[in-house]
Amino acid sequence: MAEERKVDSNNKNEQLEQFRVNDQGQKMTTNQGLKVSEDEFSLKAGERGPTLMEDFHFREKMTHFDHERIPERVVHARGFAAHGEFQVYDSMKEYTKAKFLQDPSVKTPVFVRFSTVAGSRGSAETVRDVRGFATKFYTEEGNYDLVGNNIPVFFIQDAIKFPDLIHAVKPEPHNEMPQAASAHDTFWDFVANNQESAHMIMWHLSDRAIPRSFRMMEGFGVHTFRFVNDQGKAHFVKFHWKPVLGVHSLVWDEAQKISGKDPDFLRRDLWESIEMGNFPEYELGVQLLAEEDEFNFDFDILDPTKIWPEEDIPVKIIGKMTLNRNVDNVFAETEQVAFHPGHVVPGIDFSNDPLLQGRLFSYTDTQLIRLGGPNFHELPINRPVCPFHNNQRDGYGRQTINVGQVSYHKNSLAGNAPAPATEAEGGYVHYQEKVEGRKIRSRSESFKDHFSQAALFWNSMSQVEKEHIIQAFSFELGKVKSLSVRQEIVDMFAHVNVELAAAFAVQIGATPPKEGGSSVTKTSPALSQENTIKMPNTRKVGVIIGHEFNGAEVMSILAGIQAEGVQPEIVSDMLGAVKGSDGTELAVDHTFLTADPVLFDALYIIGGASESKKFHNDTIYFIKEAFSHFKPIGATHEGVKYLEVSGIVGSAGVVQGEDINEFLSTFVEAISAHRHWERQVV
Ligand code: HDE
Numbered sequence: 001m002a003e004e005r006k007v008d009s010n011n012k013n014e015q016l017e018q019f020r021v022n023d024q025g026q027k028m029t030t031n032q033g034l035k036v037s038e039d040e041f042s043l044k045a046g047e048r049g050p051t052l053m054e055d056f057h058f059r060e061k062m063t064h065f066d067h068e069r070i071p072e073r074v075v076h077a078r079g080f081a082a083h084g085e086f087q088v089y090d091s092m093k094e095y096t097k098a099k100f101l102q103d104p105s106v107k108t109p110v111f112v113r114f115s116t117v118a119g120s121r122g123s124a125e126t127v128r129d130v131r132g133f134a135t136k137f138y139t140e141e142g143n144y145d146l147v148g149n150n151i152p153v154f155f156i157q158d159a160i161k162f163p164d165l166i167h168a169v170k171p172e173p174h175n176e177m178p179q180a181a182s183a184h185d186t187f188w189d190f191v192a193n194n195q196e197s198a199h200m201i202m203w204h205l206s207d208r209a210i211p212r213s214f215r216m217m218e219g220f221g222v223h224t225f226r227f228v229n230d231q232g233k234a235h236f237v238k239f240h241w242k243p244v245l246g247v248h249s250l251v252w253d254e255a256q257k258i259s260g261k262d263p264d265f266l267r268r269d270l271w272e273s274i275e276m277g278n279f280p281e282y283e284l285g286v287q288l289l290a291e292e293d294e295f296n297f298d299f300d301i302l303d304p305t306k307i308w309p310e311e312d313i314p315v316k317i318i319g320k321m322t323l324n325r326n327v328d329n330v331f332a333e334t335e336q337v338a339f340h341p342g343h344v345v346p347g348i349d350f351s352n353d354p355l356l357q358g359r360l361f362s363y364t365d366t367q368l369i370r371l372g373g374p375n376f377h378e379l380p381i382n383r384p385v386c387p388f389h390n391n392q393r394d395g396y397g398r399q400t401i402n403v404g405q406v407s408y409h410k411n412s413l414a415g416n417a418p419a420p421a422t423e424a425e426g427g428y429v430h431y432q433e434k435v436e437g438r439k440i441r442s443r444s445e446s447f448k449d450h451f452s453q454a455a456l457f458w459n460s461m462s463q464v465e466k467e468h469i470i471q472a473f474s475f476e477l478g479k480v481k482s483l484s485v486r487q488e489i490v491d492m493f494a495h496v497n498v499e500l501a502a503a504f505a506v507q508i509g510a511t512p513p514k515e516g517g518s519s520v521t522k523t524s525p526a527l528s529q530e531n532t533i534k535m536p537n538t539r540k541v542g543v544i545i546g547h548e549f550n551g552a553e554v555m556s557i558l559a560g561i562q563a564e565g566v567q568p569e570i571v572s573d574m575l576g577a578v579k580g581s582d583g584t585e586l587a588v589d590h591t592f593l594t595a596d597p598v599l600f601d602a603l604y605i606i607g608g609a610s611e612s613k614k615f616h617n618d619t620i621y622f623i624k625e626a627f628s629h630f631k632p633i634g635a636t637h638e639g640v641k642y643l644e645v646s647g648i649v650g651s652a653g654v655v656q657g658e659d660i661n662e663f664l665s666t667f668v669e670a671i672s673a674h675r676h677w678e679r680q681v682v
Contacts, residue, residue, distance in 0.1 A: 016380050043058065078180075081111060082325065088102070088284075095227040096347035098347030100345070101319070119180025130209065143382075145341060151204070152218075155305075172184060182204065185480050205469050211247075212249055215270065220240055221238060225238070232432075235291065236294065236301060245280075254598045281321065287316070390418060483509065540600050542626075545571070546578060548580065557664060568604065597623075600626070603626045606635075606638065624646060634654075
């Protein structure tokens with residue numbers, strides 16, 4: 001190991017390089033290095049006889065296979081990850097002494113794993129769920145893990161309730177249904193009986209829970225942490241990741257269809273974007289609060305069911321993370337990475353948030369069973385890029401060969417090495433918060449307002465977002481068999497907003513509330529996705545095209561949208577090439593059979609001169625689906641007739657044109673808008 005290597009963007013990569021194995025051009029061997037002469041036939045007593053125990057190659061191969069699965073994560077089992085780097089914009093010295101936040105020229109390697117929470121490792125990715133957003137910073141002071149979600153609050157306030165929450169949301173134990181879904185009785189029974197979940201439920205039923213892409217969602221540290229500077233002065237801090245492409249979502253009907261058409265939709269999107277050089281970028285933001293201001297709010301800043309409204313405590317953007325390299329091996333990296341909110345560096349400390357405090361126990365504990373023992377920190381993906389020395393020894397799978405006679409502290413025989421470092425030498429010193437109290441199992445009064453911020457969230461939504469939330473309640477509770485649970489949820493959310501509760505009550509056969517509501521009238525515009533960044537970059541456009549198209553014009557339109565960062569993919573009735581009337585050839589990426597309108601952000605219909613009835617019907621199907629999901633649709637030439645047949649000419653986000661330049665700019669604008677909700681009101 002390179003002990004004193006300076007941290008740069010390649011540092012982790014170089015370390016991983018020592019563990020990469022390339023089998024290209026090699027002879028096959030056993031794990032002992034013995035060359036193997038035959039790998040298709042086991043050793044037998046006669047060609048038709050029994051296999052012999054002696055066949056060490058067979059035994060080794062089969063034994064390894066028999067043991068190649070490990071337990072999936074108890075939550076966040078389905079995930080996908082990528083490597084990248086992080087750079088701070090300006091020194092954060094005033095607030096924290098964390099070294100990776102000091103020098104804008106330092107690139108800190110990162111590894112980020114995105115995940116769904118409830119589903120098993122093989123479950124579909126576009127289900128309604130919270131997404132994990134876990135970042136490991138390989139800093140020169142050790143690994144710092146920011147283990148967050150794409151939703152800034154949580155269902156519960158105390159970690160002791162986590163097993164109950166997860167038991168309620170996971171498939172029901174008597175029949176193991178439904179997979180990766182919260183739309184079932186036990187989850188909603190839990191919600192009704194644990195009303196601290198109200199705010200989180202509003203987020204969970206909003207469009208945030210069905211992101212269009214891992215590249216287009218925010219990340220949040222959720223808890224309140226502490227920054228501590230080199231003078232020992234602390235600030236409370238909340239962490240935010242802001243995607244450069246803005247925050248965008250799927251629509252529910254589309255999300256469900258994608259689950260079947262491409263259960264790998266989100267990982268494919270991340271993988272392909274990185275392979276194409278469209279590196280996902282997120283800015284790191286912090287909300288900072290002086291210790292003295294701890295009690296200046298109408299919520300408790302330690303309560304993980306509360307946000308700090310951005311309009312009250314602004315998010316200071318402090319750096320950028322770029323994901324620029326896919327993993328080499330999903331098991332070795334994505335599956336074996338072990339995150340832990342307790343992996344901190346000097347300058348970052350905890351708060352007394354009771355949810356965070358419990359997490360500090362759970363993460364190491366879970367790795368012990370998942371990764372099979374206490375040496376998981378030695379796995380290549382988990383190793384810090386700085387040296388690590390202590391007196392921990394042995395255990396399953398130990399790789400480090402610790403030399404010398406001494407493995408205890410304090411000692412004289414080894415000059416008391418390894419010795420703890422002073423604070424000046426970089427030793428981690430816990431922030432000396434004054435704590436006193438009686439031992440008590442209870443919750444602070446200041447944690448007991450469960451509805452004000454749920455109402456703040458509701459108030460902040462656009463009309464379309466509100467409708468989506470009502471539909472989500474109607475869907476989720478529509479799947480709940482118990483009428484009493486359905487009614488309890490209506491009564492619970494009447495505390496948030498009476499119109500909301502009444503709107504879904506009628507859909508689910510429950511009695512609408514007569515009164516209730518919240519006195520909160522405040523809004524937080526930052527909560528609405530309507531106010532997010534909108535740009536055409538990396539949007540996927542399905543280009544529907546047949547033979548005999550106008551070569552010159554089509555090529556210039558395709559080049560024009562590509563110049564704006566849009567990615568066209570060619571769809572036709574057969575693979576191979578489609579030919580333009582002037583001989584131009586375009587390679588077909590997908591057929592109507594292998595593609596689907598739900599897999600594109602927009603459609604561009606060109607058609608051709610000689611299409612079959614099937615081509616015609618498939619094109620109409622694509623248009624109808626895309627239209628019903630509010631997606632932009634452009635058409636030129638022969639394509640225009642399909643808009644006419646579909647009856648959508650003149651609708652919002654439907655673009656047609658004779659003049660290429662005008663068509664291009666209007667179509668790109670329509671793509672940037674992402675969805676054309678106005679269609680809903682027509
Ligand atoms: Fe986790 N969580 N969690 N969690 N969590 C795990 O650790 C836990 C919570 C989060 O991609 C587990 O390694 C408890 C909040 C992410 O590998 C486990 C509580 C937030 C990931 C665990 C919480 C998270 C996990 C399962 C309540 C957002 C995936 C496998 C106190 C701030 C990390 C593992 C990855 C994973 C426990 C609540 C985020 C069992 C006890 C709040 C992103 O240790």
